[in-house]
Amino acid sequence: MSEPLRAAVIGAGYWGPNLARNFRGSPDWDLVAVCDLDEARARKVVGDRSTVEVMTSVDALLARDDVDAVAIATPAGTHARLALAALDAGKHVVVEKPIASTSADARRMVQRAGEVGRVLMVDHTFCYTPVVLRIRDMIAEGTIGDLNFVDSVRINLGLVQPDVDVFWDLAPHDLSILDFILPGGLQPVGVAAQGADPIGAGQSCVGYLTLPLPGGAIAHVHVNWLSPTKIRQMVVGGSKQTLVWDDLQPQQRLTVYDRGVHLGEPLADKTTTNVSYRIGDAWAPALPEKEALGAMVGEFAAAIREGRAPRTDGHAGLRVLEVLEAVSRSLADGGRLIEVGSVDAAGVGA
Amino acid sequence: MSEPLRAAVIGAGYWGPNLARNFRGSPDWDLVAVCDLDEARARKVVGDRSTVEVMTSVDALLARDDVDAVAIATPAGTHARLALAALDAGKHVVVEKPIASTSADARRMVQRAGEVGRVLMVDHTFCYTPVVLRIRDMIAEGTIGDLNFVDSVRINLGLVQPDVDVFWDLAPHDLSILDFILPGGLQPVGVAAQGADPIGAGQSCVGYLTLPLPGGAIAHVHVNWLSPTKIRQMVVGGSKQTLVWDDLQPQQRLTVYDRGVHLGEPLADKTTTNVSYRIGDAWAPALPEKEALGAMVGEFAAAIREGRAPRTDGHAGLRVLEVLEAVSRSLADGGRLIEVGSVDAAGVGA
Amino acid sequence: MSEPLRAAVIGAGYWGPNLARNFRGSPDWDLVAVCDLDEARARKVVGDRSTVEVMTSVDALLARDDVDAVAIATPAGTHARLALAALDAGKHVVVEKPIASTSADARRMVQRAGEVGRVLMVDHTFCYTPVVLRIRDMIAEGTIGDLNFVDSVRINLGLVQPDVDVFWDLAPHDLSILDFILPGGLQPVGVAAQGADPIGAGQSCVGYLTLPLPGGAIAHVHVNWLSPTKIRQMVVGGSKQTLVWDDLQPQQRLTVYDRGVHLGEPLADKTTTNVSYRIGDAWAPALPEKEALGAMVGEFAAAIREGRAPRTDGHAGLRVLEVLEAVSRSLADGGRLIEVGSVDAAGVGA
Amino acid sequence: MSEPLRAAVIGAGYWGPNLARNFRGSPDWDLVAVCDLDEARARKVVGDRSTVEVMTSVDALLARDDVDAVAIATPAGTHARLALAALDAGKHVVVEKPIASTSADARRMVQRAGEVGRVLMVDHTFCYTPVVLRIRDMIAEGTIGDLNFVDSVRINLGLVQPDVDVFWDLAPHDLSILDFILPGGLQPVGVAAQGADPIGAGQSCVGYLTLPLPGGAIAHVHVNWLSPTKIRQMVVGGSKQTLVWDDLQPQQRLTVYDRGVHLGEPLADKTTTNVSYRIGDAWAPALPEKEALGAMVGEFAAAIREGRAPRTDGHAGLRVLEVLEAVSRSLADGGRLIEVGSVDAAGVGA
Numbered sequence A, B, C, D: 001m002s003e004p005l006r007a008a009v010i011g012a013g014y015w016g017p018n019l020a021r022n023f024r025g026s027p028d029w030d031l032v033a034v035c036d037l038d039e040a041r042a043r044k045v046v047g048d049r050s051t052v053e054v055m056t057s058v059d060a061l062l063a064r065d066d067v068d069a070v071a072i073a074t075p076a077g078t079h080a081r082l083a084l085a086a087l088d089a090g091k092h093v094v095v096e097k098p099i100a101s102t103s104a105d106a107r108r109m110v111q112r113a114g115e116v117g118r119v120l121m122v123d124h125t126f127c128y129t130p131v132v133l134r135i136r137d138m139i140a141e142g143t144i145g146d147l148n149f150v151d152s153v154r155i156n157l158g159l160v161q162p163d164v165d166v167f168w169d170l171a172p173h174d175l176s177i178l179d180f181i182l183p184g185g186l187q188p189v190g191v192a193a194q195g196a197d198p199i200g201a202g203q204s205c206v207g208y209l210t211l212p213l214p215g216g217a218i219a220h221v222h223v224n225w226l227s228p229t230k231i232r233q234m235v236v237g238g239s240k241q242t243l244v245w246d247d248l249q250p251q252q253r254l255t256v257y258d259r260g261v262h263l264g265e266p267l268a269d270k271t272t273t274n275v276s277y278r279i280g281d282a283w284a285p286a287l288p289e290k291e292a293l294g295a296m297v298g299e300f301a302a303a304i305r306e307g308r309a310p311r312t313d314g315h316a317g318l319r320v321l322e323v324l325e326a327v328s329r330s331l332a333d334g335g336r337l338i339e340v341g342s343v344d345a346a347g348v349g350a
Helices: A017-024 A038-047 A058-061 A078-089 A104-118 A130-140 A164-182 A292-306 A314-332 B016-025 B038-048 B057-063 B076-088 B104-115 B128-141 B166-181 B292-306 B313-330 C016-025 C039-046 C060-063 C076-088 C104-114 C128-140 C165-183 C292-306 C312-332 D015-023 D040-044 D058-065 D076-088 D103-118 D130-140 D168-182 D292-306 D313-334
Strands: A003-008 A029-035 A053-055 A068-071 A092-096 A118-121 A149-159 A192-196 A208-210 A218-224 A225-236 A241-245 A254-257 A261-264 A275-278 A282-284 B006-009 B029-035 B053-055 B069-072 B092-096 B120-123 B146-159 B190-194 B205-214 B218-224 B226-238 B242-246 B255-256 B260-263 B275-278 B282-284 C003-010 C031-037 C053-054 C069-072 C093-095 C119-125 C147-157 C190-195 C206-213 C218-225 C228-239 C244-245 C252-256 C260-263 C275-280 C283-284 D005-010 D031-035 D053-055 D067-073 D093-098 D121-124 D147-157 D191-195 D206-212 D217-224 D228-240 D241-247 D254-257 D260-263 D274-280 D282-284
Touching: A003 A017, A003 A058, A017 A029, A017 A038, A017 A068, A017 A292, A029 A038, A029 A058, A038 A053, A038 A225, A058 A078, A058 D121, A068 A078, A078 A092, A078 A104, A078 A218, A092 A292, A104 A118, A104 A314, A118 A292, A118 A314, A118 B166, A130 A164, A130 A225, A130 A241, A130 A254, A149 A164, A149 B218, A149 B226, A164 A192, A164 A208, A164 A218, A164 A225, A164 A314, A192 A314, A192 B190, A192 B205, A192 B218, A208 A314, A208 B190, A218 B146, A225 B038, A225 B146, A225 B226, A225 B242, A241 B226, A254 C076, B006 B016, B006 B057, B006 B292, B016 B029, B016 B038, B016 B069, B016 B292, B029 B038, B029 B057, B057 B076, B057 D040, B069 B076, B076 B092, B076 B104, B092 B292, B092 D076, B104 B120, B104 B313, B120 B292, B120 B313, B128 B166, B128 B226, B128 B242, B128 B255, B146 B166, B166 B190, B166 B205, B166 B218, B166 B313, B190 B313, B205 B313, B226 C104, B260 C016, B260 D093, C003 C016, C003 C060, C003 C292, C016 C031, C016 C039, C016 C292, C031 C039, C031 C060, C039 C053, C039 C190, C060 C076, C076 C093, C076 C104, C093 C292, C104 C119, C104 C312, C119 C292, C119 C312, C128 C165, C128 C228, C128 C244, C147 C165, C147 D217, C147 D228, C165 C190, C165 C206, C165 C218, C165 C228, C165 C312, C190 C312, C190 D191, C190 D206, C190 D217, C206 C312, C206 D040, C206 D191, C206 D206, C218 D147, C218 D191, C228 D228, C228 D241, C228 D254, C252 D228, C292 D040, D005 D015, D005 D058, D005 D292, D015 D031, D015 D040, D015 D067, D015 D292, D031 D040, D031 D058, D040 D053, D058 D076, D067 D076, D076 D093, D093 D292, D103 D121, D103 D313, D121 D292, D121 D313, D130 D168, D130 D228, D130 D241, D130 D254, D147 D168, D147 D274, D168 D206, D168 D217, D168 D228, D191 D313, D206 D313
Parallel strands: A003 A029, A003 A068, A029 A053, A068 A092, A092 A118, A149 A218, B006 B029, B006 B069, B029 B053, B069 B092, B092 B120, B146 B218, C003 C031, C003 C069, C031 C053, C069 C093, C093 C119, C147 C218, D005 D031, D005 D067, D031 D053, D067 D093, D093 D121, D147 D217
Antiparallel strands: A149 A225, A192 A208, A208 A218, A225 A241, A241 A254, A254 A282, A261 A275, A282 C283, B146 B226, B190 B205, B205 B218, B226 B242, B242 B255, B255 B282, B260 B275, B282 D282, C147 C228, C190 C206, C206 C218, C228 C244, C244 C252, C252 C283, C260 C275, D147 D228, D191 D206, D206 D217, D228 D241, D241 D254, D254 D282, D260 D274
């Protein structure tokens, strides 16, 4: 195996420690430093009896020669500035989701990465779970038949936040998964969103998001901060098979129902629809239990080494962000179906 | 106990046999006759070695003196005609859901029942299950606190029908439950619906229905004919407790999470929202396992004997129907939020 | 289809009504009469507006010409007397489990049925469920490989009885299933039983039953009246596949794990065992949801018409009873492993 | 907070890395060294960019002044020798389960720890989970009423081992939990065991263990290496409440059924037992999700600092071991009920 690449993590808050742990545990990486304005917080991530460096200056970090790549786990509003600086310093970059706080920023990041020839990756963590990889394969191989619908529920007692609504907080997970499993990525016909703020938090705490897809299928996402019962379930319905992913059942995360609905030729009498059902067995593929972040840092290293785009690259992050922006516009317009990227897509080459 | 009331069932198709079985098994009722245009079908419901009469003429049935009440289990388009005739003949009437195929019809039925002083009831079956009664009580008693959201999922491999979409087929269940458990009945601020017909059936096979409620809460219903996996779940989120009803878990149908989200006074620094969480135990009330239809026919008898409106009366049926009509208008208008009853509510005294 | 056979049910207590309902609903049968010492109880089973006769005399019932077969649903101690009388009167007989209260009685019943050429069947209801049929097939076809173990749990808040312990009350279900699914029937090497009576009921309320099987496999049964949580689960472990039947999961009653353990040639160094594991997918066969008793009365009719032994014949009932007798002897002897039928098997021709 | 205690881990195989990780993450501890004959294996546990020392000599480790305590995670047969040496060197000791391979060794360890005034602890990990602590409290506080039965199932595709049967491999978990939750510790009236080796592994791969308890209750343990489906469930039945712990349901690990069976005065007629049932709600206490090993190393530190016996001390380890020895004797004697410690208990002061 080649020499490990050298990484630094910027941001020691909620997600940074997970990134640091996975860089440390990976044979592909050598974690050189953790950087945070709060030195004690960074120190806690590094731990005692460690020679990983603790830094408080991003500039100093980016000036180092012994750092090949940085992982940015800071608030979304700072992603663009930090990522652009890192790219300019010749570092490869992986950023937390969402890729940025505006699609204009995201486009700048994508463009700059291309210019400087560095990898720009978004940590769409779920795309590195064995179950999502399997779902993607089953769709791509056509075993589920034509896609009919995708229904995703992600509800939990969540951290109500002052500046981000439940769509921007949780839906990036669902949208990045959709972007990953749908052939051609997430390209909805439009976006319609309904939200509610029953507790007076100042932004939506319960959200419903409908995405008509090309070809007549429909995707729907339910995100909710106010549910004390946790549900994380995605149903992918096809004409031949339907997949049910229940992420809270580690013993049987994915169930494949070998059943489907088929519409035949119209009947002469028109009194009944010529629909046939096929009821077959269900099965649960054996899936490895691997930490997704471990696979993510592995893919980051592989993309760097092979000089190719990573699985969840900047374009994927941008597509997700454009849907989020359309959500906000739909909410502001009474739930009307909004075209994605319609506002300023004209001048964009992403 | 007083003498049993005498019932007849009209319609021996899908639901009629269930009604007949429950009238037969009830101490409140004596099933006198089953009526269907198809005599053999009616005979099959009655069975051998039985003196319950089989009839093929509704007129002859309604002319009988020994029938106090009729249960109408025929296609929705025939409900109004049959129910009006039965009321005019002095019979008490219970009809299958939906009460009628138009709200104008339903209003006529409600008005006629009032005029002739007979009971008009809708068989909103789920409102007679122990679990729904318990949910209604918990909301009414205030134990869940303020209502935040209701999320209902009813998906299954369904009988795609040529003349009824998935909203009209399945959502009456969810809407009648909402009408029953919400204090004051179902009075949404509006209705927004999104549907999809990915198999080219000619009407929506997957449907999403959003109902903003007065006071900032939101209700949402997902109905789906194309899912081979059956899900019947309703989450009722309150400020103090959240109820999760999973109808496919007979061992623990209802779980009450003694947890909630509370929004306090705004914080001075505005950087975080002042939200507090309470994490308590979950509990599952012991619920009797009783067949809902048995309770329904019991309520029908009690309403007749006590000269009062039944729990799910014609007005309830009308409220549900008006929401369904608004759903159709929203679908035709690209998912726009539609006011319920807005088209012709002006001239109606229901 | 040929004319229906004519049945009567003797005993209108706990199980009789279920039998009556299934004879009535079967195209193979015409239910002629229900007989019970308590006329009102029998009347309640028959219901109003019915011409099924209510009788209080078994002698009168057995004297009738228009009854082909009787179903005996009375206490176990009366089974032998009633069944022998019915066989002598030329009736075919199905009896509730256990077939009788002593194996001597059961042998007499089996012998008499042979002499008079009538069907003697035991209502081992579970053997008529789709899931047990499927398990039997999978074992018989060799798809699970060599049988390693069977583990059955049947616990529930049960009716503690004054004269029957938990083994005699509940284990007949497990033993009859074992007898049905094991190739060659239930022929254990021995029986060891441990019981407990923590509430001072006078007999075992919690019971554990171990049955070493020929070839090194082992079966084990846990029966328990004192558990308020209901568990009905059977695991059938084979060298290639393992079956898990959870009867309280109607959505996925049977799961087949395509995994197994294989012992290879001994290793040279002896420090580790040469065991290999195969981890494959799990799958859940689609099973019809049919009432087992309906299939049972159908098999009863088919055996009569075809002049053959039914699937759960008197011999099966006898094998189960002999294990129960061995259980009692093991309990009385401190849990020692007891040979089945060892006491008086010598003089018996069953 | 006082200065951290200084720990070293001996053995870098299966369990050692978990211990090392928890000592490192604990504010109570400073991990000084990891010791293993295989230097590379120890190095892998320590990781790069670390100043934790890697050692290959236990003697050198025990000679160090800067080590207060050692954790021994080596094969059971080496526990006694290593622990005695460590105690003699003045170190506090925690050993993996089982405490030793013979009760004679375990007694020596207990005695030596007392003589040198050092803490001897056994890593009965499950006793440090929130759920087991809660179960212990509920039994101790009497909320479950009188104990009726404990039924434990621990089955999984396990590592068939050449020198240890399934009882010695898996049952220490169940026995240590029983020892922890039963008031007064595990003091069974006797032990009866039945095992099977259907694959010809040379020792039991499937095991059933019955432990009659004082007062008429019974405990039972099912351990199994051959089941590809994982079940980890313990039911604790009391006269007032029953606890069901399903360790594979993180969302609801513990359910308390507020139901029970009560035996009243004998009835005059003796025909029925005077048993009453109470059917109440079920509830699931909110339990923190904390890693048990973290709590274990915390208890180890607390016991050292407070100069007291830890929660799972050497005596607990010895009680578990004596039951395991009785299991082996029962197996060798055809499953006969064996008295615990009966062989050589006479001369022992433990």
